[in-house]
Amino acid sequence: MFDYNFHWRPVLKTLPDLIQAGLTTLEVAVLSMVIGIILGLGLALIRMHMKGPLRWFTVAWIEMARNTPALFQLFFFGFGLGAIGINLTPYTIILAGLSFNCAGYLAENFRGGFQAVPDTQLKAARCLGMNAWQAYTRIVIPQVFKVIYHPITNQMVWAVLMSSLGMLIGFRELSGETQFFASRTFRIFEYFAVTAVLYYVIVKIILAVSRLLAMRLFRY
């Protein structure tokens, strides 16, 4: 009834390649988070403070990023743009797709964060003669970051896990690489089991770094 023989050797032999692919995964996730945070902050500010077409655009972005499957968003940047003649590399597709998705989620986190900082903080800063830019960058945004620090960490974990969709557009990050080796050796279970462990380790590292960083950043 159970006649599957485990063969771990091929997996162990290619472990360095898998770890290399894991770093690619991490790289893509970090980059798309950096882009996502910048765009998300912008989207949130536009959504809160502006009217007209630009606001509609940001609302549409946020709605689509949050309410459609991430895979479809990725396919849009891959096959969608490909259909009208814009051919991006797999790396660009996954980066664009993840950034688009993260920015949408983070925008809503930022919006909540801004609402959590009392507007009297802004008032007090302005009363000291700070201009709007100084008041936002020195007083409001640092406090917003504390409020949404843990949601940002969650999003970072999500970005790592979601980057595995890259495998479906031919990008050889951790899952893509695993798929490649698995289909070459037919040790499918073994490869994906090891990769699952690698994902787990990557996420745990992120959480540990996040916790250390929080201790340094938020001493109040």
Place this chain on the structure above:
Amino acid sequence: MIQVRDLHKHFGDLHVLKGINLDVNKGEVLSVIGSSGSGKSTLLYCLNSLEQIQQGSVHVDGIDVHAKSTGVNTLRQKLGMVFQQWNSFPHLTVLENVALSPRIVKGKSKEEAIAMAEKQLKHVGLGDKFKHYPNSLSGGQQQRLAIARALAMEPEYMLFDEATSALDPEKVGEVLDTMRLLAEEGMTMICVTHEMGFAKEVSDRVAYFHNGIMEEIGPPEQLFGSPQSEHTRKFLANVR
């Protein structure tokens, strides 16, 4: 000197200030009393352009506060403001709270800004709290921090918006003492307050506001001793 002429302020349909005329001289301490919703705090917000006005004018040292050409950020350096909810910046230490705006607004060097902050914090009795974060301070200490923060900008006027109303009763005294100290040093102050004792002892003049109108203004002896208006008499009878 601060000159307010025929000042009207509306919040939508609500007519909050109905033609205020007021002069505050350099070195004077003016207390503004009256029940909630009488427009006292709104008056302060109109003085430093936190609120726009619909009619009339406010001049601070000859500068038209609400003129389009007036740079509010420069103007506000003249007018220190202390709020009811002290609004300390929670992510900065006590010292950074005070040193930040001298540095980034006035462009002082880091050393100068820190020296100024230390001086003002010692002044209000927080000389031992430089490295603390505001959340480890009591309400009274945070309010004194707010006063030091405003003073570090070397303002010529201090506006107090019910600076003691949100404090525990036993913390009110220390903040009033600090305000008293400033008054003795000759700071020009406008204090919106519910502390009748403070208004009586410290102010040169007291103004009573009722429904957006300044009913009465005069030296404390006169206003508390022989109030002219019926509304003032009623109010004072109730708060005593």
